[in-house]
Amino acid sequence: MDTITLWHITPWEFAALAAAAALVGFSKTAVSGANTVSLAIFAAVLPARGSTGVLLPLLLVGDVLAVRTYRRHAHWPTLWRLFPAVIAGVLAGTLFLMWAGDGAVRTSIGAILLLMAAVTVWRRRTATEAAPEEVTTRAGRAKARSYGVLGGFTTMVANAGGPVMSMYLLSAGFRKLSFLGTSAWFFLIVNASKVPFSVGLGLIDGHSLLLDAALALFVIPGAYLGKIAVHRINQRLFERLVIAATVVGAVQLLLR
Secondary structure, eight states, rough: HHHHHHTTTHHHHHHHHHHHHHHHHHHHTTOOTTTTTHHHHHHHHHHHHHHHHHHHHHHHHHHHHHHHGGGGOHHHHHHHHHHHHHHHHHHHHHHHHHHHOOOHHHHHHHHHHHHHHHHHHHHHHHHHHHHHHHOOHHHHHHHHHHHHHHHHHHHHSSEEOOOOOHHHHTTTTOOHHHHHHHHHHHHHHHHHHHHHHHOOOOOOOHHHHHHHHHHHHHHHHHHHHHHHHHHTTHHHHHHHHHHHHHHHHHHHHHHO
């Protein structure tokens, strides 16, 4: 029995998942947070709860590729400051997934995506007015904790921590390479730590890994294209497209 039959998906749906997998790779090496579009596609094609388990290994493939590309540019003091709060958020997300059904997860994903889109728009409008805060100040530490908890919860429930951390790193004044390097290590460590929880919740199993094996091949060219495009991409236009696609995907999930 092939993977498509096993998951009861059509060839067109598999093509959509393949495109979403390629976008995962692209987002990891070019525009962090763009994989919210992938999240919406996976949750639309697959059962919403199960889609998070299928997507997680693909994110890890992208994380490994991103770390290989930007590993020297991470800012480790920021990472160490974020991790305790992220762990708390991951645990809260795990508790939520223990009782949440497919409908609740789908609604949560849609709501989270809309929230992330709204906050991203707000961040872009205020970015030139707000001065970056250092993580060593009291306000900076409080912001790191709040973003860390929200990032941990959203990444556990919906694999949607990218926009949260993108906003935090940008507001903290990270330049492009340090942004990408810090983000790459952050998500490699956090996503790897989520695997035991996802296995325990039944989100990752033999069936999901078979689909991952078929889709992982599409992550690699996406990451390669992202590496090429990162120095050439029109960031403002791309962010607008990502926000628009995220909103459309979120509304679709909420109306299903």
